[in-house]
Amino acid sequence: MTDANTDVIQGTLDMLILKTLSLRPLHGFGIARRVEQISDGVFKMNPGSLLTALQRLERAGWLDSEWRQTENSRRAKFYTLTATGRKQLQVETADWKRRALAVARLLEMEG
Amino acid sequence: MSLWRELRYGFRGLRDRGAREQDVADEVEQYFEEAEAEWSARGLSPDEAKKAARREGGSTAAARERASEYGWENSVKVFMDDLRFAARQLRKHPAFTVTAVLTLALGIGANAAIFTVVERVLLAPLPYKNADRLALLKTYRSQLGRAIPRVTGPDAADVRDQSQRLEAVTLYGGGSLGVQLKDHAAYTVVTMADVNFARVFALRPIAGRLYTSADAKHAVMVSERFARDNFGGAQAAVGQMLGVEGDPAEIVGVFPAGFDYPNGTQVWLASPTAPEWNSRTGFNYKAVALLREDASFEGAQTELRTISQRLQAVYAKDNRGKEMMLQPLKEALTGDSRLTLMFLWAAAGLILLIACVNVMHLELVRSMERQRELAIRRALGSSRWRVMQPVFLESMLVALIGGAAGVLLAFPTVRVLVAMAPKELPRTSEIHLNVWVLGFALGLSVVTAVLSAMLPAIRAANVDPAEALKSDSSRGMTRHSAGLLRDGLVVAEVAATFVLAVGAGLLLRTMMTLNARDMGYETRQMLVVDADAPARKDLNAQRAVQQFNELFAQLEQMPGVERVAGVMGLPTGIYGSNGYYETRGGLPVDTDHPAWSNFSVASPGYFRTMGIPLKRGRDFGSEDTHESGMVAVISESLARQSFGDADAVGKQIRCGLDSDKWMTVVGVVGDVRQDSPAEKPGATLYMPMTQHPFYANQIHVVLRTAVKPLTLMSAVDERIARVDPLIARRYTTMDAMVDKSIATERFRAALISSFAGVGLLLAMLGVYGTVAYSVAQRRFEFGVRMAFGAERGTILRSVLGHAARMACVGIVIGVVLSVALARLVESMLVEVRPTDPVSLVLVSAVLMITALGAALGPGWRATQMSPMVALRAE
Numbered sequence: 001m002t003d004a005n006t007d008v009i010q011g012t013l014d015m016l017i018l019k020t021l022s023l024r025p026l027h028g029f030g031i032a033r034r035v036e037q038i039s040d041g042v043f044k045m046n047p048g049s050l051l052t053a054l055q056r057l058e059r060a061g062w063l064d065s066e067w068r069q070t071e072n073s074r075r076a077k078f079y080t081l082t083a084t085g086r087k088q089l090q091v092e093t094a095d096w097k098r099r100a101l102a103v104a105r106l107l108e109m110e111g
Numbered sequence: 112m113s114l115w116r117e118l119r120y121g122f123r124g125l126r127d128r129g130a131r132e133q134d135v136a137d138e139v140e141q142y143f144e145e146a147e148a149e150w151s152a153r154g155l156s157p158d159e160a161k162k163a164a165r166r167e168g169g170s171t172a173a174a175r176e177r178a179s180e181y182g183w184e185n186s187v188k189v190f191m192d193d194l195r196f197a198a199r200q201l202r203k204h205p206a207f208t209v210t211a212v213l214t215l216a217l218g219i220g221a222n223a224a225i226f227t228v229v230e231r232v233l234l235a236p237l238p239y240k241n242a243d244r245l246a247l248l249k250t251y252r253s254q255l256g257r258a259i260p261r262v263t264g265p266d267a268a269d270v271r272d273q274s275q276r277l278e279a280v281t282l283y284g285g286g287s288l289g290v291q292l293k294d295h296a297a298y299t300v301v302t303m304a305d306v307n308f309a310r311v312f313a314l315r316p317i318a319g320r321l322y323t324s325a326d327a328k329h330a331v332m333v334s335e336r337f338a339r340d341n342f343g344g345a346q347a348a349v350g351q352m353l354g355v356e357g358d359p360a361e362i363v364g365v366f367p368a369g370f371d372y373p374n375g376t377q378v379w380l381a382s383p384t385a386p387e388w389n390s391r392t393g394f395n396y397k398a399v400a401l402l403r404e405d406a407s408f409e410g411a412q413t414e415l416r417t418i419s420q421r422l423q424a425v426y427a428k429d430n431r432g433k434e435m436m437l438q439p440l441k442e443a444l445t446g447d448s449r450l451t452l453m454f455l456w457a458a459a460g461l462i463l464l465i466a467c468v469n470v471m472h473l474e475l476v477r478s479m480e481r482q483r484e485l486a487i488r489r490a491l492g493s494s495r496w497r498v499m500q501p502v503f504l505e506s507m508l509v510a511l512i513g514g515a516a517g518v519l520l521a522f523p524t525v526r527v528l529v530a531m532a533p534k535e536l537p538r539t540s541e542i543h544l545n546v547w548v549l550g551f552a553l554g555l556s557v558v559t560a561v562l563s564a565m566l567p568a569i570r571a572a573n574v575d576p577a578e579a580l581k582s583d584s585s586r587g588m589t590r591h592s593a594g595l596l597r598d599g600l601v602v603a604e605v606a607a608t609f610v611l612a613v614g615a616g617l618l619l620r621t622m623m624t625l626n627a628r629d630m631g632y633e634t635r636q637m638l639v640v641d642a643d644a645p646a647r648k649d650l651n652a653q654r655a656v657q658q659f660n661e662l663f664a665q666l667e668q669m670p671g672v673e674r675v676a677g678v679m680g681l682p683t684g685i686y687g688s689n690g691y692y693e694t695r696g697g698l699p700v701d702t703d704h705p706a707w708s709n710f711s712v713a714s715p716g717y718f719r720t721m722g723i724p725l726k727r728g729r730d731f732g733s734e735d736t737h738e739s740g741m742v743a744v745i746s747e748s749l750a751r752q753s754f755g756d757a758d759a760v761g762k763q764i765r766c767g768l769d770s771d772k773w774m775t776v777v778g779v780v781g782d783v784r785q786d787s788p789a790e791k792p793g794a795t796l797y798m799p800m801t802q803h804p805f806y807a808n809q810i811h812v813v814l815r816t817a818v819k820p821l822t823l824m825s826a827v828d829e830r831i832a833r834v835d836p837l838i839a840r841r842y843t844t845m846d847a848m849v850d851k852s853i854a855t856e857r858f859r860a861a862l863i864s865s866f867a868g869v870g871l872l873l874a875m876l877g878v879y880g881t882v883a884y885s886v887a888q889r890r891f892e893f894g895v896r897m898a899f900g901a902e903r904g905t906i907l908r909s910v911l912g913h914a915a916r917m918a919c920v921g922i923v924i925g926v927v928l929s930v931a932l933a934r935l936v937e938s939m940l941v942e943v944r945p946t947d948p949v950s951l952v953l954v955s956a957v958l959m960i961t962a963l964g965a966a967l968g969p970g971w972r973a974t975q976m977s978p979m980v981a982l983r984a985e
Contacts, residue, residue, distance in 0.1 A: 028138060029145035047142050047168045048177030051135070055181045059120050072148065077138050 013053050015096060016043065018062065018081060018089040027076035028054060054079060062088050121184035128188070135179045139171055197504040207477055208509065210876060211470045215513025215559060217869050218466030220520030223544075223552040225459040227525050228532075229452050230551075231542045237441050238369065238541065240313035241401060246408070247443035248280065248398035253432030260443060261394040262435065264386025269422060270398075270435060271307070276406035276414050281307040282386055282396045283373070287685055288809070289643025289839025290378055291354030292341060296839035298641065299337070300375050301355055303382040311401045312372065319349035319364030322381040330381045331360045335368035337377040354837070355380050357645035357808075373397070391429035399440060412437055444537050451536075451859055454936065458611060458866045463555065465607045465873045470509065471563040472600045472877055476884050478502055478567040485571045495572040502571050506564030507557070514556030518549060531861065533854030566596070597881045598917050604877045605921025606928060608870040609958055613929040614936060615867035616950035617943055618860035624942045625853050630682065631783030631792050633722030637845035638820035640812040640827065641685065642677075644838045652804035653737060659800070659807065662834050663714060669826060671818040676720040677800060680711030681811040682783050683852040687711070688768060688806075692796060695763035695773065697753040708749050708794040709785050710768050712806040715799070718744075718780050720815050728760040728778030731799040741802055743774040746782045749794035766796060769805050774798065787852035789941050813845070820844045859939060871961055879965040882914050886969040894978045903974040910973050914966030915959070922955045 020026065020034050031054075032045040057063045062085030070076045081089070124131045143164050150160035168174065179185075201208040236242045248267060251258040262270075264282065271280035283304035290299040308314075309321045309332075318338070322330040331353065338348035345365040352359055360380060371377065388395040402411050419434040438446075478485070488498050525544060532539050644655045663675040680687045688710040693700075700706055715731045718724075726747060735742050743764055750759040763773045782792035800807040812831075816823055824842050831840055850857075886893075893906055933945030943950070 027141065027145070029142045029149075032142075033149070044167075046174075047139065048174040051138060051142070051174065051178035052181045055178065059116050059182075061116050070145075074141065074144065075137075076141050076145070077134075 012043075012096075013045075013049065014057060015089070015092040017050075017053060017057060018085055018092065021063065021079055021081045022086065022089055025078045025080040027070065027078050029076075031079070057085070060088075061085070117183070121182055124182055124184045125187060132179055136175055139175045139178060142174070143168060143171055193501065193504055194508065197501060197508050200501075200505060201508060204477065207473055210880075211473050211509045212513045212516060214466045214469045214473075214873060214876065215510055215556070216516035216520055217873070218463040219514050219517030219552055219555050219559070220524060221459045221462050221517075221866065221869065222456075222555055223518055223521035223548055224524035224528060225452070225456050226551050227521065227544055227548045228528055228536075228542055229456055230545075230547050232448055232536065232538050233445050233452060235541070237444070239372070242441065243439075244278075244402040244404070245311065245440035246400050246402060246411070246437040247440050248400055249436050249438055249443075250394065251434040251436055253434075258436060258438075259394060260397065260438075262396050262398045263391050263394055264388045264396050265391050266422060266430070266433070266435060267396055267398040268386055270400075270415065270418055273418050273421075274400075274411070274414055276403055276411040277400045278403045279307045279310045280398055280400045281305055281311045282398050283308060283382070284396050285376070285380075287641075288356060289645065289837075291357070291645050291837045291839070294836065296354075296643070296645070296837050298643065298839050298841050299377045300371075301378045301380060302373060302376040303380045305382050305384050307384070308379065311399055312370070314366055314370065316364035317367050318345035319362070322363050324381075324384050326363065326381040327383040328358065328381065329360050330363045331355065332364045332366050332379040332381075333362050334366055334371055334377045336371075338362075338365045353378070354645055356643075357651065391426055400437065408437065408439070448536050450938070451855065454859065454939070455862050455866075458614065458863055461607050461611055462866050462869055462873075463559070465604050465870050465877075467559050467563050468600050468604050468607075469873050469877050469880075470506075470513075470559070471566055472597060472604075472880060474502070474506055474509075474563055474567045475570070475597060475600070476880065477505075478571050481571075499568040499572050502568040503560070503564045506567075507560040510556040510560030510563070513559070514552050517556075518544075518552045521548070521552070528862075531858055533858050534851075536855075536858075594885065597884070601874075601877045601881050601917045602921040602924065604874045605918055605958060605962065606924040608867070608874040609922055609925025609954060610928050610932060611863070611870040612867040612954040612957065613925070613950055615860070615864040616954050617936060617940055617945065617947055618856070618863050620943045620947065620950060621939065621941045622853070622856060622860045625788040625856060628784070628788040630788060630849060631723060631781055632682065632845075633815075634845040634849050636816050636818075636820060637721075638814040638816055638823055638827065639681065639684075639843050639845055639848060640814070640831070641841040641843070642810055642812050642831070642838050643840075644808045644835065652808060656800050656804045656807045658834060659810065659812075660714065662831065663716075663812070665830060665834070666812070666814060666827060669823070669830065671816055671823055672814050672827075673817055674716060674720040674815040675812065676717035677714040677807070677810045677812050678711060678717050679800075679806045679810050680709060680713075680795075681813065681848075682785050683787060683848040684811050686809050686811065687785070690767055692764055692766035694753045697762065697764075698755050706753055706794075708745075708766070708796045710766060711795055711797045712768075712800050712803045712810075713744075713797050717797075717813070720813050721783075722815075723783060724781040726779045726781060727758070728776070730778060731797075735799045735801060737801050737804065739802075741770075741772050741774040742777045742799060744778040744780055744797040745776055746780055746793075746795040746797075748782045748792060749796060750779050752794055764796065768798070769803055788849065789853065789856065856939070856941075871957070874958070875961050875965045878914055878917065878962045879968065881917075882910060882966040883969040883972075885913065886910060886973045889973075890976060893973050893976055897976065898978040907970045907974050910970035911963055911966050914962045914970075918959050918962035922958055925958075926951060926955070 016035050016039075017031055020031050020038075026034065028047065028051055032047070032050055035043050035045060054063065054065070058065055058079070062082055063079045064082055065077050065079050067075055067077050146164035146168060147157070147160040150163045151157060155163060237245070239245065247260060248262050248270065249258040249260050250262050250266070262282070267280060267282050270277070271282075274280070281304055283302050285302035285304075286300065287298055288301045289296045290301060306322065306324050314321075316332065317335065319332075322332060333348055335345055338345045342348040342351055348362050348365055351362045353362065354360070355378065366379070386396065400411075402408065415435050415437060419430075423430045423433065485498055522544060525542065529539050529542050642659075644658070659677050663677060666672055666675045678684075689708065690710065691705040692708055694706070713731065715733065715735075718730055728744070731742065731744065745759060745764065753759075753764075754762060759776050759779055762776045764776055765771055765773045780797070783795065784790045784792050785795065800810075814820070814823070814827065821842070821844060828840065828842070831838055896906065897903075929951065930946055937945050
């Protein structure tokens with residue numbers, strides 16, 4: 001599960017989920033909405049892929065899940081970042097930044 | 112850590128499949144509810160909110176499917192689903208399933224059972240230390256043109272002393288003897304073995320000590336079982352005395368449990384290291400050698416050849432044409448049973464082949480019924496593998512269930528096999544089902560599954576959707592090749608069954624011949640007592656003869672007893688001797704093939720008791736005493752081979768049994784078959800007990816009875832015990848002894864017959880299946896023909912003709928195969944030629960009747976078909 005970085009889209013998806021959950025526990029739709037809002041609609045998440053990714057991350061030990069009440073008193077599955085998840089987020093963030101920088105430099109060189 | 116979580120989540124997912132699916136469904140539903148709630152909050156109506164949520168996130172079903180597909184356990188789940196589907200399919204076709212499973216159970220069960228025996232007897236290493244370094248010493252004799260499994264004492268001693276490549280050689284001999292304990296005597300297998308015996312077999316006593324060369328003749332080792340049975344335990348046995356052949360011996364030690372080499376020995380008597388019998392022409396010993404760890408088998412063999420050549424040079428007269436050789440002990444022990452077991456294994460293999468063909472055939476029919484389903488699957492774009500998979504899975508499932516049932520079947524079968532096994536089959540006590548056998552059965556099941564599914568699966572994969580959908584199988588428009596293939600399989604089955612049945616026929620005819628054979632004496636109403644009197648010294652021996660003669664007179668007085676006699680050398684008995692003899696006044700003798708005969712020592716009245724006809728002269732009588740002139744009675748064969756047409760009575764004869772004095776022939780009696788009904792009647796030289804007292808202490812007492820022989824057993828036993836309780840005795844009947852002498856033949860015949868029976872049953876199923884299927888398929892055609900006025904007889908004939916054609920082709924192939932394979936069984940037959948026309952014709956008839964019988968049911972059904980119903984049945 002650590003080779004997710006090779007696939008840019010998937011890598012991004014994992015990182016975005018981890019980042020979103022680093023602020024506070026959220027349920028699936030909450031994550032999707034938050035990512036959409038913050039990215040100003042650049043990223044939209046498909047529920048199928050999102051829920052699959054959540055299962056993967058949970059199995060990797062980066063998330064814990066729990067069914068509990070939402071603010072509007074509906075039952076929902078909330079995801080929490082674990083300690084290893086937090087570390088993973090740092091790794092992925094650093095990695096992403098390095099790559100983004102490299103891409104940016106390459107693009108600048110042309111300009 | 113994460114791998115552990117992977118596995119835990121996966122297994123939990125598999126365990127609570129419902130819960131997990133529910134969890135995913137709930138989560139997806141909740142996701143969409145939240146989305147709708149948000150859209151509503153932005154002011155959309157509930158309906159519009161729903162639509163918006165769908166537009167954004169797609170359908171709930173798609174999301175649910177996507178999310179629940181995640182995880183390694185999912186492929187397991189898919190496989191399980193396929194398996195469940197296959198299982199459901201099998202449940203829906205009980206006739207197919209039960210037939211296929213039973214067929215395979217029979218095939219795999221028979222093979223597992225035979226393999227159990229083969230594995231233990233032929234494959235498993237001997238249960239001795241250094242088992243692979245043990246070898247039996249044999250003597251090749253160019254005069255005989257073969258090797259005998261025995262050695263002479265001095266030759267073996269020379270090998271032992273001169274060989275560099277053999278670590279140790281032990282000489283031994285013995286047999287079933289009376290062993291005298293404190294107050295009774297019991298028949299026991301006693302082996303006289305030298306001190307090297309324990310070294311060769313790497314034995315340590317579990318109590319007491321090993322005997323040494325100083326102990327020769329008066330110390331014994333006993334088996335753990337013997338110690339337990341007679342003294343209560345190994346420690347208790349040490350120091351106890353027992354008598355072997357009348358001589359007292361002390362038990363100095365106990366061998367470990369389970370060791371009973373050779374032939375179930377219970378008592379090992381110390382014999383001197385220097386062989387007692389020191390003639391180089393008397394093959395009185397058996398010898399086992401332990402090869403040195405660094406010596407190769409070939410090396411030892413070469414060395415033995417050198418030693419043999421040296422001995423030939425030194426003892427030119429005695430050792431001419433004599434060469435000693437080694438045979439691995441396992442091979443020596445199991446060699447005789449190899450042929451029988453391999454034969455049975457081949458037969459079992461044939462059964463499995465028939466079973467396989469039958470199942471393949473059943474599956475082929477199944478897959479043809481499924482042709483439409485498979486065609487649609489192909490048309491919808493399933494890959495070839497995806498189409499073949501369910502066929503394979505079904506077949507695998509059937510094979511595994513069949514294999515499991517076969518193993519269950521093998522348990523009782525092995526027990527029956529071991530119970531039936533002739534005593535010549537070595538190592539039967541070691542036989543039991545084990546991991547190897549289970550592995551073998553599993554392997555067979557998988558191979559069977561793959562084999563029987565291969566054709567149907569390939570056919571399934573090659574289905575041309577358009578073609579298959581057009582040719583509706585129930586309209587009699589199947590492609591021609593399909594029918595040919597099925598017919599071919601049935602033909603193969605018939606041919607294989609034919610081979611089995613011919614084998615069974617030949618062996619059964621052999622058995623019938625053996626059972627009906629005139630043994631040369633009357634076997635009915637005859638009680639036989641094996642009696643071993645403790646006598647060795649000359650005086651004792653004479654007293655024993657006298658004692659026996661008195662005993663015979665006493666026994667003759669008992670009600671129900673007609674005649675009584677004693678004999679050493681009873682046909683099929685455990686005591687006996689044979690060898691060369693010379694005559695005075697007989698025909699000239701070929702020095703390379705000196706005259707040979709069985710030797711027998713008998714009491715007066717033996718011939719009348721046995722019902723052996725006296726042809727000329729007289730029987731032994733009270734006038735033939737130890738002191739009077741030596742006399743002999745000879746059998747007709749002996750008279751013919753040595754005296755030709757001349758009258759043998761009055762001629763002189765001598766043999767090396769115990770003295771080289773000339774004996775006068777006083778009578779000629781009929782021939783007997785000495786060892787078994789399979790043998791030719793041969794030459795026998797009878798001598799009176801009184802004149803050969805050394806051979807009169809181990810005898811069979813034969814009682815001709817007027818009642819059922821065994822009913823007299825306890826009365827006779829009481830009488831003998833009153834005369835001398837230390838006479839070891841054992842009871843049987845002549846019928847039982849003769850019966851036992853053909854146990855191997857019966858074992859083979861019984862097994863191959865049951866195999867042939869199973870084969871016949873399977874072939875019948877095969878014919879029935881294919882005919883019934885083609886009748887069902889041709890319903891439409893029959894309907895049309897009947898509508899146009901065809902006779903019922905014509906229809907029936909066409910169905911039976913189909914079966915008969917298949918059977919005919921199968922029989923012709925079977926005949927060719929049988930004739931080709933017949934050589935292999937030739938050595939097992941008596942008075943029946945391997946190409947016995949009676950067997951061939953009989954078996955052909957049985958197979959033809961079987962095939963027609965199997966076709967009769969479906970044929971009759973075809974004629975009962977109402978044209979209207981048939982035409983409507985679409």
